[in-house]
Amino acid sequence: xxxxxxxxxxxxxxxxxxxxxxxxxxxxxxxxxxxxxxxxxxxxxxxxxxxxxxxxxxxxxxxxxxxxxxxxxxxxxxxxxxxxxxxxxxxxxxxxxxxxxxxxxxxxxxxxxxxxxxxxxxxxxxxxxxxxxxxxxxxxxxxxxxxxxxxxxxxxxxxxxxxxxxxxxxxxxxxxxxxxxxxxxxxxxxxxxxxxxxxxxxxxxxxxxxxxxxxxxxxxxxxxxxxxxxxxxxxxxxxxxxxxxxxxxxxxxxxxxxxxxxxxxxxxxxxxxxxxxxxxxxxxxxxxxxxxxxxxxxxxxxxxxxxxxxxxxxxxxxxxxxxxxxxxxxxxxxxxxxxxxxxxxxxxxxxxxxxxxxxxxxxxxxxxxxxxxxxxxxxxxxxxxxxxxxxxxxxxxxxxxxxxxxxxxxxxxxxxxxxxxxxxxxxxxxxxxxx
Amino acid sequence: xxxxxxxxxxxxxxxxxxxxxxxxxxxxxxxxxxxxxxxxxxxxxxxxxxxxxxxxxxxxxxxxxxxxxxxxxxxxxxxxxxxxxxxxxxxxxxxxxxxxxxxxxxxxxxxxxxxxxxxxxxxxxxxxxxxxxxxxxxxxxxxxxxxxxxxxxxxxxxxxxxxxxxxxxxxxxxxxxxxxxxxxxxxxxxxxxxxxxxxxxxxxxxxxxx
Numbered sequence: 248x249x250x251x252x253x254x255x256x257x258x259x260x261x262x263x264x265x266x267x268x269x270x271x272x273x274x275x276x277x278x279x280x281x282x283x284x285x286x287x288x289x290x291x292x293x294x295x296x297x298x299x300x301x302x303x304x305x306x307x308x309x310x311x312x313x314x315x316x317x318x319x320x321x322x323x324x325x326x327x328x329x330x331x332x333x334x335x336x337x338x339x340x341x342x343x344x345x346x347x348x349x350x351x352x353x354x355x356x357x358x359x360x361x362x363x364x365x366x367x368x369x370x371x372x373x374x375x376x377x378x379x380x381x382x383x384x385x386x387x388x389x390x391x392x393x394x395x396x397x398x399x400x401x402x403x404x405x406x407x408x409x410x411x412x413x414x415x416x417x418x419x420x421x422x423x424x425x426x427x428x429x430x431x432x433x434x435x436x437x438x439x440x441x442x443x444x445x446x447x448x449x450x451x452x453x454x455x456x457x458x459x460x461x462x463x464x465x466x467x468x469x470x471x472x473x474x475x476x477x478x479x480x481x482x483x484x485x486x487x488x489x490x491x492x493x494x495x496x497x498x499x500x501x502x503x504x505x506x507x508x509x510x511x512x513x514x515x516x517x518x519x520x521x522x523x524x525x526x527x528x529x530x531x532x533x534x535x536x537x538x539x540x541x542x543x544x545x546x547x548x549x550x551x552x553x554x555x556x557x558x559x560x561x562x563x564x565x566x567x568x569x570x571x572x573x574x575x576x577x578x579x580x581x582x583x584x585x586x587x588x589x590x591x592x593x594x595x596x597x598x599x600x601x602x603x604x605x606x607x608x609x610x611x612x613x614x615x616x617x618x619x620x621x622x623x624x625x626x627x628x629x630x631x632x633x634x635x636x637x638x639x640x641x642x643x644x645x646x647x648x649x650x651x652x653x654x655x656x657x658x659x660x661x662x663x664x665x666x667x668x669x670x671x672x673x674x675x676x677x678x679x680x681x682x
Numbered sequence: 683x684x685x686x687x688x689x690x691x692x693x694x695x696x697x698x699x700x701x702x703x704x705x706x707x708x709x710x711x712x713x714x715x716x717x718x719x720x721x722x723x724x725x726x727x728x729x730x731x732x733x734x735x736x737x738x739x740x741x742x743x744x745x746x747x748x749x750x751x752x753x754x755x756x757x758x759x760x761x762x763x764x765x766x767x768x769x770x771x772x773x774x775x776x777x778x779x780x781x782x783x784x785x786x787x788x789x790x791x792x793x794x795x796x797x798x799x800x801x802x803x804x805x806x807x808x809x810x811x812x813x814x815x816x817x818x819x820x821x822x823x824x825x826x827x828x829x830x831x832x833x834x835x836x837x838x839x840x841x842x843x844x845x846x847x848x849x850x851x852x853x854x855x856x857x858x859x860x861x862x863x864x865x866x867x868x869x870x871x872x873x874x875x876x877x878x879x880x881x882x883x884x885x886x887x888x889x890x891x892x
Contacts, residue, residue, distance in 0.1 A: 269711035270875050276704075277868040280814045283743035283750060297813040306814065319860045327861070328816035357742040359754070360865065361731070361872040363879065521883060524717035531719070575721055575884030581891060599885060 248334045255378040256332050260315045262374055270363070271370060275309040277362045278302055284364065287357040289602055289623040290347050298339075299347050301354040301364045307340050308371040337380060344371040345382050346616040349623075350481075351568035351603035372483030381482045388478045388612040392491050397474040399442040407470060409445045413453050417460070421676075425460040427452070428467040430502075436466035436541075437504035439475035439495065439519075441512040441644035448644065451511065454671035458542060461674050462550040466508075472498040475515035476645075480522060481609030489526035492518060499533050506534045508541050511665045513567035513643035514607070517574055537570065539579050539642050542670050546586050553673040558588040560662075562669070563636035565594070565627070565650060566601040567643035576642075583666050584640050587673040594630045602626045604641075606649025621656050624649060628657035642666045686848035687772070693855035700859030704867045714875065720882050727881020731873045735886065750804070753797035760794020761826055763787060764833045768851055777840045784837050791830045791837075798827030818861045825854045826863070 266272050280302055285291040290299035297303065306328070313320030313329035320329030330336050350365040358364065375381060381389075392398040397406075407429065414427040428434065438459075444452050459466050472494045479488025499507050509516040516537045524530050536544075545551040564584055570576045577598050585591055594601065605624035610616055627650070631639055639650055639661050650663045738744035744751040767787065776784070802823045805811045832850045835843035858864060880886035 266711060268714045269708040269871060270714050272711060273708065273868050273871040273875055277865055277872040279862055279865050280811075280816075280819050281743070281750070281754070282808075282811050282814050283747050285810065286746050287742045297810050300810065300814060302814055325817060326821075327818045355876070359741065359743040359751075360869050361735075361876040363872070363876060521716075521718045524719075525715075528717065530717045535719070572885060573883065575880075575889070577885075578889040578891070593891070598891060599888065 248338050251332070251334055251337065251378065255380075258377040259332060259374040260311075262370070262377055263312050263315055270366065274305075274363050274367050275312045277360050278305050278309065279360060280306075281359050284354040284358050287354040289349075289351075289353075289605065289626050290619070293623050293625055294619075298343060301348075301358075302362075304343050304348055304371070305362060305364055305367045307336070307343060308367050308374070311336070311374075337375070337378065340371055340375055341380055341382065344368050344375065345385065345609070345613065346619065349568070349603045349605065349607035349610055351607050352572050353568070353600070353602065356572065356599060369480075369483060372481070373485065374483075376483035381484070382613050382615065384613045384615060385478065385482050385609050388609075389482050389484070389487055389491075392474060392476070392478060393487060396472055396494070397442040398476050398478055399446050401442055401445060403470050406445050406473070409449055410452070410468065413449055413456065417453060417456055421457070421460060425456070427456045429470055431467040432501075433503045434465045434467040435504065436464055436506050436508050437499055437502050438466050438468050438473075438508045438510065439515070440468070440473050440510045441476055441515060442474050443644045443648060444510070448647065448665075451644070451665045451668055454665065454667040455510075455538065457671045457674060458545070458551060458667060461552075461676060462545045464550075467502060467504070469498050469502055471501070475510045475512045475519065477515060477518040478609055478612060479526075480514055480518050481612070485526060488518065488522070492523040492526050495519060496523065496527060496531065504533070506536060506541075507531075509535065509537045511538050511642040511644055511667060513569035513574075513645060517569040520574070537574075537576065537579075537642070539570070539576060539583050539666055542666065543579055543582050546583070551670075552675040552677065553586050553670065554675045555585075555587055555589045555673055557673045558638075558669055559590065560588075560637040561590045561592055561635060562588040562638045562640050563592050563594050563631065563634040564597065565604060565631075565639050565641040565646055566598055567641060567646050568601070568603050568607055570642060571601065572599045580642060580666065583642075583670060587666075587669045588638075588640075592634045592636055594634055602630065604646045604649040604653070606645050611645055611648055620649070621652065624653040625657065628653045628659055631659055631661060632657070636661060638662045638664055638669070640664050640666060640669050684844070684848075686845050686852075690768075690848040690852045690855065691772075693852040697855040697858050701864070701867055704859065704864060708867075708871050714878060716878075716882055718882075722881050722884030722886070724878055724881035727886035728874065728877035730887040731877030731880070732870075735876075736873075750801070753801050756794045756797035757801065757826065760791050760798070760830045763790055763794070764829050767833055767837070771836070775840070776837050779837070788834050788837055791834045795827055795830040795834070798823060798830060802827060821857065822861045822863050825850070825857055829854050 284301040288301050310328050310330040313327050348368045352365040354364045388398050391400040417425040477491045604627050605620050610620045647663050832847040836847040
């Protein structure tokens, strides 16, 4: 690693010295080093390496805080393990905060004190971002979003071709009214996607389009900005995260839509529902909802009819961390799934105690940590196997990607589906829908 | 009053002032400002955060580590009892305590001191904990455990143990705001922030699975 410049150190330390509120100072002072969080972390559970204990990750940041922001740390650094921000510390921070944490927050819920460990890890990533030390692979994903408007760099022409092909298929099946409207202004819903959908999982777009058709929804997709993801939450650069969030925010005004519907993406939903207004420093004056909430509103209002017997295979849910533990959608996801399938089984543990799939925190973008990512996924794989389910439902395309890799690696023999796909399979069309 | 009692009172004053500094710094920094649209009930989540969320059945740090959790609970009970007795001793001579009260306190403090010692030994012996620990962790535990032990001695021997008791308490009070014992303040703040975060997003209080 190259020698750190004074500017790099100053930029990082400035963040420590200028906390926006009492949250950072609280969590950097609260850990008592009991070490009991280890068993809640999938990295520690699978690899038994003390470096992976969540408290150790907190310590990486709090030791810097003590060195630069506390009297004890300045006078007697040996006493409280107050560390200099040097090359060695930074190297460990990159490896542990980027490469050994999905920021799933499972350890937070189980911490004996209540230290928001994932918040501290994210703050550590912010320090590294301020020093320009984000792993290249992760930064490339953010750059792709900034440069092209979507994190996979899909050219608009290719995207339009994919959507038109899907629309033709849809019209063939359901008739002329079954459309995927592009760039139509003043529609009620502006629908967003994870770019993995047009690239790898186009059928999930068809599934949602079918649901929109069944619900007779007024909706559109913008070719200018359809990407719900925002890897700016992972690289720790809040300015870049804000830039990406602002594009989607501004596109709502451009398209003159009323409801921003967040496609099935855990972190994308988190960013645009919860973090976006804070990045942009103002509340959103339009409604924001996840796909799951929208589908549930259709079910509750009788806008769509479902026959759960059309999905007979045993289904289990993988709870995306950003939607359940950090997003409060536990019962909403179950409502959608239980209305769509005949046979359902919970994982153990599940809900807010569920384990991350291993693909969160930007891990899917950082190929240098692939081995670790698949190793920690063993916990999820065994959870799935224990249910005996044939289908794993999850409303997050990053989870779908990681679960698909786990399915292959650990030979689970299951199908991974989104909530929209399950719901679309259970749809019952009435005569009004038939053309 | 003897000089060592004055000393402990002075240290108590410093400790309280330093703790107040920590507290008012948190107040000055303020609550998190979340501009997203609230989904849950923050007040109910805060109550949950300080109560049911702390129950052993809700935390792996408790139910997967029963011996450590139980030791921790005893250690804290003993600490709060010792603090209460420290205040009481300024007004009531331990010599005139009823015998049943003296021995009840002694038994509780004996258990808590053993718990403290066991946690200290665990920290020294366990590679996992040693890796995580710094000098402060050992000093904090030692001062707290000694606090229980000298309280026992003061309860039993009164005047003969007084000087050791008050000097130990003075050291503890001086160290509390600068070492990890200051979590006495930050613990409550952490629970507050957790309640706010989960409450805003409707994660807490927990939703029903059905």
